[in-house]
Amino acid sequence: MGLPWLIYxxxxxxxxxxxxxxYSLMTPEEIKLLFTPFHDWWTADLDYAQTTVEFLCAGIAILFLFNAxxxxxxRKNTPGGSRAGLIDRLTAALRFxxxxxxxxxxxxxxxxxLAALVxxxxxxxxxxxxxxxxxxxxWPNMAMGMSPPIATRAGPQYNVLFRAFATKVNFVGLLAGTSHEKLQVFHRWSAMFMYITSLVHTFPFIVNNIKMGQMVAQYEASGFYWTGIAALVPQTWLVAMSWGFFRNRYYETFKKLHFIAAGIxxxxxxxxxxxxxxSWHYFWATLAIYGSVYLFRVCRTFYNSAAGLNATIQELPDRxxxxxxxxxxxxxxxxxxxxxxxxxxxxxxxxxTHPFTVSNLSTSVRSQSKDEENVQGGARTLNLVLRIRGGISAALARKAAEQPKDALVLIDGPYGGVPLSLRTFDRVYLLAGGSGATFTLPLLMDLVQGFSDHMTCKHVEFILAVRENDSPAWMEEDLSTALAAVDNEGLTVRIHVTRTESDPTLLDHVSSSSVDAKNAPxxxxxxxxxNLPEIIRSAARSDRGRVAIAACGPDPFxxxxxxxxxxxxxxxxAGRGKCKELFLHTENYRFVQVFGNSLTPGLN
Structure with a gap:
C-alpha cells in the first residue's frame, strides 16, 4: 500500500x-481564454514562476555589475588632491x-x-x-476548470526566491559583493510576499467550493486541501514569529523553532x-542551493575544526x-x-551556532606575541569578546566562573568584513559604541600595521563610546600597542564615557605604556x-581626499x-562637497554581541 497523501x-x-x-460547454471566446498565456493552467508555472526567477536574476546581474x-x-582610484569628478558624484548619489x-x-x-527599502x-x-x-x-464558466486563474498564478512559486537570501554562504551576496547578514531583510520580506501569495492561492478555492456547495466534500475527498492547510499553518507561524516583538525577546527559542517549522x-x-x-522542479532547485551551501559549510567547519577546538573562557570587567x-x-x-x-x-x-565578530587579527601586529604565535604546536589564537546578556552569553559567564574554564568548539567561517581595503583611503574614522569595538579594533590594528608598510592612509581616528569607565579594559593591550606604534600625526584615540563622569586616571596605564615612544599620541x-554627525561632517570637510568610515554600535548610534x-x-x-569620496561600512551592533535575548543579525 502506498502513501495515501501522494497522487499515484x-x-x-x-x-x-x-x-x-x-469544450461543448464553452463558448469559442472561453476556449480561447482558457489557453492564453498567463491564464493557461497547463503552462502556469512557466508563465509565472520562471518570470519571477528571471526578474530575480536580472536584479542580481545589476547588483553584480555595480559591484564590479x-x-x-x-583599484584605480588615486589618493586625494583633486575634486570629485562625474564618476565620484554618481558614486556618491548611489551611496546616499x-x-x-x-x-x-x-x-x-x-x-x-533606503536602497534595501527600494x-x-x-x-x-x-x-x-x-x-x-x-x-x-x-473563470466565467466552471467547465473551464476548478482552479481559478488568480489562485493558479499565486501558487507557492517563490521557494527559490526566499531561500536564495537565507544562506550563510550566499551566492547572491558573492555576486553582489555583500555579506549574508545584510541580505536577511530580503529573506524576511520575500517570505512575507510568499505568504501573501499563499493566502491568495488558498481563498479562491474556498470561495469557489462554497459557492458550489462542495467545500466539505472536496476537503474529505481531495488531499490537496488538508495538505495545503498543513503547509499554511507552519508558514503562518514562521511569518508571525519573525516579527521583532517575538524574535527579539526570545531569540534562542525562536531560532530553534524556526528551523523546525521551516522543515514541516x-x-x-x-x-x-x-x-x-x-512544481517539484522548484524544490530541487531549492535543495540544490541550500544543500550545496550546507554541505560546503559542514566540510569547511570540519576542515578547520576537526572534531573540535580547545577554547578558554575568561571573565572581563563590565560584564x-x-x-x-x-x-x-x-x-x-x-x-x-x-x-x-x-x-x-x-x-x-x-x-x-552563534555569530561573533573576531576581535583580533589573523596575524598579530605584535611579532611573536605569546598569545598569537606558536601556541600549542603551531596553533594560533582566535579571540571573541562579548557582553553578558542572556542565553549562550550567560552560560559562558557561568563557565568562566568554574574550573576548568575550557570548552570545545567548532568554527564556521569567516564571513562578512569590509569589502574594500581601508588602507587605500587618505583618512579613516573608526566609530564604535560599546562592544561594537570588537569590530573596529581589528581594523585599527590592521591600519597600525599598515603604517609600517607605507600605505596610502595617513591618519586614523578611533572613537569609542562606552557606558562605564572600565569598559575599555579588555582592549587596553591593543590600544597601548597602537599608540606606541604610530606618531601623533597618524592616530587619534577618543573614548567617550556616557554614563559617569570621566575619570582622569582612566587608561593612565595605556598612556604610560606609550610615552616612551617618540611623538606617541x-x-x-x-x-x-x-557628536557623531559633527565628527562625520568635519571628516568630509577635512580635505579633498578620500575618507572611509567604519561604524558599529546600537541602532541610534x-x-x-x-x-x-x-x-x-x-x-x-551636488558638487558642493570638499572630499573626493566618502565610503561607509556599518555592522549591526546586535551581530557582534551574543544572541541571548537579543536580535538576529541584519533583520531590521
Whole structure:
C-alpha cells in the first residue's frame, strides 16, 4: 500500500497535454481564454514562476555589475588632491541610498537603508503586478476548470526566491559583493510576499467550493486541501514569529523553532504539490542551493575544526567575556569578519551556532606575541569578546566562573568584513559604541600595521563610546600597542564615557605604556556621548581626499552615522562637497554581541 497523501503513480512531473475539458460547454471566446498565456493552467508555472526567477536574476546581474564597477574604481582610484569628478558624484548619489535610514518613532523602528527599502518595494510591486494584472481572476464558466486563474498564478512559486537570501554562504551576496547578514531583510520580506501569495492561492478555492456547495466534500475527498492547510499553518507561524516583538525577546527559542517549522512547512508543501506539472522542479532547485551551501559549510567547519577546538573562557570587567580559541594555521580571517561558533559542551546551546565578530587579527601586529604565535604546536589564537546578556552569553559567564574554564568548539567561517581595503583611503574614522569595538579594533590594528608598510592612509581616528569607565579594559593591550606604534600625526584615540563622569586616571596605564615612544599620541577621555554627525561632517570637510568610515554600535548610534554620511554624500553628488569620496561600512551592533535575548543579525 502506498502513501495515501501522494497522487499515484508518483512521477517527477505530470503531462502538459490538456485533458478533462468538455469544450461543448464553452463558448469559442472561453476556449480561447482558457489557453492564453498567463491564464493557461497547463503552462502556469512557466508563465509565472520562471518570470519571477528571471526578474530575480536580472536584479542580481545589476547588483553584480555595480559591484564590479565599484571594485574596479577602487583599484584605480588615486589618493586625494583633486575634486570629485562625474564618476565620484554618481558614486556618491548611489551611496546616499545605501546610507540613508529612517526612524518610525511610533513603533521604535529603525528601517533598513533606503536602497534595501527600494529593493524590497521593487520585489513587492513586481509580485503584486504579476499576480493582479491578468484578468479575469475567476473563470466565467466552471467547465473551464476548478482552479481559478488568480489562485493558479499565486501558487507557492517563490521557494527559490526566499531561500536564495537565507544562506550563510550566499551566492547572491558573492555576486553582489555583500555579506549574508545584510541580505536577511530580503529573506524576511520575500517570505512575507510568499505568504501573501499563499493566502491568495488558498481563498479562491474556498470561495469557489462554497459557492458550489462542495467545500466539505472536496476537503474529505481531495488531499490537496488538508495538505495545503498543513503547509499554511507552519508558514503562518514562521511569518508571525519573525516579527521583532517575538524574535527579539526570545531569540534562542525562536531560532530553534524556526528551523523546525521551516522543515514541516517544506515537507507539507512538497506533498501538497505532489508531481503536478513541474512544481517539484522548484524544490530541487531549492535543495540544490541550500544543500550545496550546507554541505560546503559542514566540510569547511570540519576542515578547520576537526572534531573540535580547545577554547578558554575568561571573565572581563563590565560584564564581558572573552573566548580564546586555539586554531590551526590554515584558518585565516580579515579584520572585521565574524565566525559562527558551536559550543559542543554547552548543553541545549550546542544545538545551534552563534555569530561573533573576531576581535583580533589573523596575524598579530605584535611579532611573536605569546598569545598569537606558536601556541600549542603551531596553533594560533582566535579571540571573541562579548557582553553578558542572556542565553549562550550567560552560560559562558557561568563557565568562566568554574574550573576548568575550557570548552570545545567548532568554527564556521569567516564571513562578512569590509569589502574594500581601508588602507587605500587618505583618512579613516573608526566609530564604535560599546562592544561594537570588537569590530573596529581589528581594523585599527590592521591600519597600525599598515603604517609600517607605507600605505596610502595617513591618519586614523578611533572613537569609542562606552557606558562605564572600565569598559575599555579588555582592549587596553591593543590600544597601548597602537599608540606606541604610530606618531601623533597618524592616530587619534577618543573614548567617550556616557554614563559617569570621566575619570582622569582612566587608561593612565595605556598612556604610560606609550610615552616612551617618540611623538606617541595619548588617548583623549571625555564625558558624554560623541557628536557623531559633527565628527562625520568635519571628516568630509577635512580635505579633498578620500575618507572611509567604519561604524558599529546600537541602532541610534548607527542611525546618526548613516544619516550624517547620507547628507555628505548628497553634498558630494551636488558638487558642493570638499572630499573626493566618502565610503561607509556599518555592522549591526546586535551581530557582534551574543544572541541571548537579543536580535538576529541584519533583520531590521
Amino acid at each position: 503513480p508518483v512521477e517527477w512531473q505530470s503531462s502538459r497535454v490538456p485533458d478533462g475539458y468538455d 564597477v565599484f571594485l574596479l574604481r577602487a 541610498t545605501t546610507a540613508r535610514q529612517f526612524y518610525v518613532r511610533a513603533f521604535d523602528w529603525y528601517s533598513p537603508p 529593493g524590497v518595494c521593487g520585489i513587492f510591486m513586481f509580485v503584486m503586478a504579476l499576480l493582479l494584472a491578468a484578468r479575469p481572476y475567476y 512547512f517544506m515537507a507539507a508543501l512538497f506533498v501538497h504539490c505532489t508531481w503536478t506539472l513541474t 564581558m567575556v572573552k573566548v580564546s580559541v586555539a586554531i590551526p594555521g590554515r584558518l585565516k580571517w580579515a579584520p572585521g569578519q565574524h565566525v559562527f561558533v558551536r559550543f559542543l559542551d554547552a548543553g541545549i546551546h550546542s544545538l545551534s 595619548e588617548p583623549h577621555i571625555r564625558s558624554g556621548r560623541p 548607527l542611525y546618526d552615522v548613516r544619516n550624517a554620511v547620507a547628507e555628505c554624500q548628497l553634498a558630494i553628488a
